[in-house]
Amino acid sequence: MIREIHIFKEGQTLYQDVIVGNKDLETASVMMLVATSAKKLQEWKIDSMEIERFRYVYMNSHDTQFIVTMDRQSSIQKVNEAMMSLVSKFMTVFESTLENNEWKSTDYSPFGTGFRKIVGKIPVKLCLAGHGGTGKTTLLELATLPSRGPPQEYVPTFFGDKALLKADFDPYIFSIFDLGGQDRFVQEWGKIIRSGSLVVIVTDSTKDNMAWTKRVAYPVLKTELPYARAIAIANKQDLKGALSPEEVSQHLGVPAYGMQANQRDFRERWLKLLKDLAFEEIDFAIVGEIVDQEIQSD
Ligand SMILES: Nc1nc2c(ncn2[C@@H]2O[C@H](COP(=O)(O)OP(=O)(O)OP(=O)(O)O)[C@@H](O)[C@H]2O)c(=O)[nH]1
Ligand SMILES: [Mg+2]
The missing domain is CATH 3.40.50.300 (P-loop containing nucleotide triphosphate hydrolases)
Structure with a gap:
């Protein structure tokens, strides 16, 4: 089950959607940690880390960090596939925005519907x-x-x-x-x-x-x-x-x-x-x- 998504660029949050929040951990600190690792990843590579009962799947594209929080127990393959399709979806719309200075002031919320659709595809x-x-x-x-x-x-x-x-x-x-x-x-x-x-x-x-x-x-x-x-x-x-x-x-x-x-x-x-x-x-x-x-x- 996918619980959250966070998208960062240069430490700024471009988009986030928390479907089921995490009451056990301090999200801001966890995100800072995961984003630091994500920044080091090559373009289109996926990696993940586990903390307690959560798994953080992350990817780096156009110097933008995508972090999906999932239940540690559920299928990582399915979430990896979901990550691929959500980053492509995001890039289809925002790739050129990310490459110039507009990115700081762009409204990324239209991405929300697409994200939730992808979440719903994994029972x-x-x-x-x-x-x-x-x-x-x-x-x-x-x-x-x-x-x-x-x-x-x-x-x-x-x-x-x-x-x-x-x-x-x-x-x-x-x-x-x-x-x-x-x-x-x-x-x-x-x-x-x-x-x-x-x-x-x-x-x-x-x-x-x-x-x-x-x-x-x-x-x-x-x-x-x-x-x-x-x-x-x-x-x-x-x-x-x-x-x-x-x-x-x-x-x-x-x-x-x-x-x-x-x-x-x-x-x-x-x-x-x-x-x-x-x-x-x-x-x-x-x-x-x-x-x-x-x-x-x-
Ligand atoms: N009195 C009563 N009977 C119930 C209740 N819930 C289920 N039953 C009955 O208990 C029996 C249990 O049947 P199942 O639901 O097939 O049991 P199961 O847990 O799937 O059993 P297995 O498939 O063998 O693991 C059926 O006859 C149900 O109608 C209840 O709340 N009260
Ligand atoms: Mg039965």
Whole structure:
């Protein structure tokens, strides 16, 4: 997922667009550092550096530095391609401007639409992880097949499935990966979830299920997606004995949100959670930083 773009020339900001800001790092200092490296690059070469869960991809053209901030976990090839096309797009319009003195006073904002279009071409990869029968496919269909309504029967998913989701997430679209949660499929997760930015851990809000999640799902997620963002879904809140979202959060060490995935009425809530996770407007955890808590026995 591309989060920001900054374009500099001689220390002046020509253009910037921050779609999802960075609350963890001091952006001005990071940009100064990255721009210094970018200035040394040959024309049309791309390089990148990582800081915590962010990756800064940069390029230098016409003594102008282009810096794209992305989630460290997502696909660098796709962002490299995006960088190529956005710099060409920019140069198509502004190349001659950059070569004379007008560059200092030019309005570069018309570039914004083109930039956001390029961002929208890389689907944000989101993985639904959890044990068999917890409601992952139900959640996938709740989001992507609104007219049909969520499935009521349980048909285990083989290996995994995926679907695109376009909703009110502009400029982003999601590619949702629904993992097969039966034990025999978990060993395949590693291949399927690679370069996922977001993880939704689905539980049926029972203690047994949370024990399974921590024992079986956590090691795979932590190995493959340490820098991804995660929330948990405390699903099946309608069932008697379901643990509350607060209890699920506490057991899993990940902020959990209550859900009834087999009810159409929960679609709005589900889409809002996805949006808020992408834009970092709700509490979430970083997969590699999840602290396992012991399930207290009663
Ligand atoms: N009571 C109740 N049932 C639910 C809820 N959400 C889903 N279900 C049902 O639980 C079952 C779970 O099915 P799936 O969504 O296919 O489960 P899954 O997590 O995809 O399972 P695998 O594909 O095997 O990993 C279905 O029968 C759903 O209708 C809920 O909130 N409450
Ligand atoms: Mg399924």
